[in-house]
Amino acid sequence: MNTLTSLFKNNMRQYGMIIALILIMVLFQILTEGILLKPLNITNLILQNSYILVLAIGMVLVIITGHIDLSVGSVAAFVGALAAILMVDMNIPVFPAVLLSLLLGALIGAWQGFWVAYVRIPAFIVTLAGMLLFRGLTMVVLNGQSISPFPNSFQQMSSGFIPDIFGGSGIHILSVAIGVVLSALYIWYELRSRNQKRIYQFEVMPIGLLIAKMVLLLAFINLFAYVLASYAGIPNVLIILAVLIAAYTFITNRTVMGRHIYALGGNEKAARLSGVKTKRVTFWVFVNMGALAALSGLLFAARLNAATPKAGNLFELDAIAACFIGGASAYGGVGTVTGAIIGGLVMGVMNNGMSIIGLGVDWQQAIKGLVLLLAVGFDIYNKNKSE
Structure with a gap:
């Protein structure tokens, strides 16, 4: 019993969110009269939240380093728009078009990472500017209209299933x-x-x-x-997610780069004095975030089968909320990839369950905001208690 108590105390936030996710699923399973956990709805949950979970994987690294990225929704929309131009208007094959789109996302991340890491402009300001810039560019390249349909092979990336x-x-x-x-x-x-x-x-x-x-x-x-x-x-997208989760869990837990990310977020000055190249780490974290934002935009466009000017709206807030709900600290230095995924699933199940029972969007937003506030409040309570 003592070991069990100690284990739970040392992993309170992680285990607490797993228990919360289970309780939320049980609650909505009852309220929806069994619809929530039906095979069709479980599959829809995965398809509907895949692009947010991809963003959450990158966002948790940004938050661990003590920064924030408000531009990921706009970047996702911009990359999705350019992918549509490449594949639909210019008839470029799917594979090279996807590679070019991911490269574009990485370049956007490098652009923002340069201002944050080397010019030392706060990430909040840089990515807020990026949010406005790339949202505007999305409307410019699309000329206010949607582009569709995508090739069937591209759609399969987000809405297809592995063959039996x-x-x-x-x-x-x-x-x-x-x-x-x-x-x-x-x-x-x-x-x-x-x-x-x-x-x-x-x-x-x-x-x-x-x-x-x-x-x-x-x-x-x-x-x-x-x-x-x-x-x-x-679903094919679940395979993509599984590969990303496994890869980034390994990177954060078992590599020098992962340790440097946590060291930077824990205490930047101490990390720099210990030999960590803090500017380079920050730069590559934003490059990674840009590439994952591009992937998220591709997944969303493939599922929607269209590139639209309003794509990616509020994606950044859902991704940030997933990270904080999943145990990332607002002070940096704390957070896990699996925690961000659990947080994203909590948000996804709540969205899905509230939609099934007919709760309005206004109440959905209010409840999500309250859950986010409680999650961050719990983090600050634990920090003050440990001190």
């Missing part, structure tokens, strides 16, 4: 098989991690608690895979 090579009838067998493979990999990872900790005489989780944790996660993985298999299988 086993030819299942009524259920997507490949999705179930992927769930089983992921379960095996998870068991291997947990046991390997536990053995490594014991070799170096680190404290490990009691075996009973570890088994309980593994049973719960294995049940979730396979149930989730079965639910997706019951509709049309695993």
Whole structure:
């Protein structure tokens, strides 16, 4: 019991948001009379929130370094507009057009990162200017009109599903098989991690608690895979998200660059004196944010099958809210990729659930604002308590 209490206290914010997500899902499952967790709606939840989750992955790195990026929604709209011009108006093939769009996003991030890192203009001002600049440029290049339709292969990136090579009838067998493979990999990872900790005489989780944790996660993985298999299988965009989550979790936890990002956000002066090239780290964090904003814009355009002047509206606020709700600190130096994803899912489930029960957009915005305020207030309370 003492170990369980200590574990929960040390990971209070992360575990608290997981519990909150479960409670919110149970609440809306009851209020929607079972609609929320139907296979079709679960798939729609993934498709509808994919571009926000992509933004949240990049935004959490920006927030960890102690900055903010208000321009990501406008950048997503601008890149989506140029992608439409390349693919629809100029008939450039999908693959080179996507690469050019991602490169454009990275260049935009480099432009903003230069002003923040080397000229030392506050990120709030730089990205606020970027928000206005790229929103205006989006309207200019689109001339106030939408461009559509995109090639079918491009649409599949956001709205397609992986094909079932086993030819299942009524259920997507490949999705179930992927769930089983992921379960095996998870068991291997947990046991390997536990053995490594014991070799170096680190404290490990009691075996009973570890088994309980593994049973719960294995049940979730396979149930989730079965639910997706019951509709049309695993969406392509979920594969993209999974790769991004795994890659950025590895970068933040296991690489020098990741440690430098946390060091910069924790104390910039101390990090610089320790040999961290703080300006370079800040610059590349914004380059990364620009590339992910471009990817988000492509996913949104592919799902909508059109580039519109109003695309990306308020995306930045949803991404920032996802990060803070998921445990990122407003002071910098604290936050995780998985936490940002959990925060994004909390926002997504709330949006979806409130829409199903017929709650107006005005009340939805008010409730989301209140949840964000409570999340940041909880972060400040924990910080003051630790001090």
